Amino acid sequence: MIVLGRIVAPFGVGGWVKVHPFGDDPLSWRQMPQWWLSTDPDGKEWAPYTLKACREHGKGGIVASFAEVPDRNGAEAVTGYFVAAPRGALPKPEKDEYYWADLIGLEVFNAAGLSYGKVSGLLSTGAHDVLQIQDGDTERLIPFVAAYVTAVDTAAGKIVVEWDADW
Numbered sequence: 291m292i293v294l295g296r297i298v299a300p301f302g303v304g305g306w307v308k309v310h311p312f313g314d315d316p317l318s319w320r321q322m323p324q325w326w327l328s329t330d331p332d333g334k335e336w337a338p339y340t341l342k343a344c345r346e347h348g349k350g351g352i353v354a355s356f357a358e359v360p361d362r363n364g365a366e367a368v369t370g371y372f373v374a375a376p377r378g379a380l381p382k383p384e385k386d387e388y389y390w391a392d393l394i395g396l397e398v399f400n401a402a403g404l405s406y407g408k409v410s411g412l413l414s415t416g417a418h419d420v421l422q423i424q425d426g427d428t429e430r431l432i433p434f435v436a437a438y439v440t441a442v443d444t445a446a447g448k449i450v451v452e453w454d455a456d457w
Contacts, residue, residue, distance in 0.1 A: 291374040292391045293331045294319060300365035301353045307365045309352045309373060312390055312414060316352045318381050319373075320344045325356070327371040336374055350416075388442060390419075398423050398432070398449045401440070406430055409449065421449070430457075 295311040309316065319325070319341075326336035340357040347353040359365055383389060390412045398406045398421065407425025412434065414420075419434040432438055432453050441450040 291326060291336055292377055292380060292389050293372050293374045294325075294380075295352075295373045297327070297368050297371045297373065299369055300362050301347070303362045304355070305359040305361050305365050306353050306355045307359065307368060308347065309354055310414075311350065311352060312412070314350070315381075316350075317344070317346060319352075319375070321381065322375055322379050324375075324379075325354070326374045326376075327368060328374065329371055331372040331374070386442075388444070392444050393421070393434075393442070393449070396442070396444065396447050396449050398430075398451055400451055400453055400455065404455060406432075406451070406453070406455070 293312065295309045295313070295316065297307045298310045299308045300306070301308045323341055324338045325341055327339050328336045339359070342355040342357055344352055344354040359368060380389070393409050394411060396409050398409060400406065405425070407423045407428065407430070409421050410424040411422040412419050413422060413431070421432045421434050423430040423432060432451055438451050438453055439449060440452055
């Protein structure tokens with residue numbers, strides 16, 4: 291399962307929910323007739339929900355309605371749940387686009403070949419995504435933008451960045 295976002299609040303009284311997406315094209319999820327919800331993003335217990343409708347709401351956000359969530363009480367019950375889909379149900383990423391799940395675990399190097407550790411997660415700051423890189427007790431935060439990330443090779447398991455070790 292690829293985690294796509296998280297339900298953050300009910301929206302209205304008709305069972306709609308507001309979703310915070312972990313990516314930049316959440317409207318493409320409308321192509322999936324089912325979404326899977328769980329309280330644990332790393333868990334194995336994903337329940338399928340039938341998508342009734344999905345539309346853009348605000349800058350980068352979406353609202354969605356499910357057949358299994360008929361009213362505001364139901365929407366409140368799924369608030370905080372993570373949204374996911376099996377990899378095969380997702381649209382194929384374009385060139386130089388990646389699902390966050392594909393980046394987690396990759397080793398990060400600078401141009402000189404110095405390892406900074408592995409990607410432990412990503413943060414969405416609104417302006418751009420940020421790589422969380424863990425090397426023992428040291429954590430680095432590097433913006434996931436072309437100015438700093440020069441190469442991503444998921445097959446080789448590595449990311450190359452223009453980032454000084456002292457930053």
